[in-house]
Amino acid sequence: MERYEQYRRVFDHFDSNGDGKICPAELRKCMTAIGGEMTAEEVVSAVAVMDSDGDGLLCLEDFVKIIEGAAEEERAGDLKEAFNMYVEDAGGCITPKSLKRMLSRLGERRSAEDCKEMIACFDLNHDGVLSFHEFEMMMSSA
Helix, strand or coil, X not given: XXXXXXXXXXXXXXXXXXCCCECHHHHHHHHHHCCCCCCHHHHHHHHHHHCCCCCXXXXXXXXXXXXXXXXHHHHHHHHHHHHHHHCCCCCCCECHHHHHHHXXXXXXXXXXXXHHHHHHCCCCCCCCCECHHHHHHHHHHC
């Protein structure tokens, strides 16, 4: 509930005319303030997609969905970036060798066997490597 109240405060701040709705221009100001960049066209599209009552404006619930969606998109991008740090070749998976190399760069010495065991814990299809989906599952359990 605390997070909802935070969203309410942000919503109220950007609802500059106090009508209880966020128009595309207000949404664009909000997204810029929180570090996101959206063109005028993207904002209009986002409002059109997320507008639950068809009035061309966002109510608080619509606004929360957009903000949470943007945060989730950012988390997914960060996770993909982290995954790619461990991927060594065009195969697109984390191998014991690439895991060992990255751990070594991070100052943690592990044997090849240790790395195989680490991968085996989250290797859902038992192919000896971690796909992005398996990495994502591993990170969500951490």
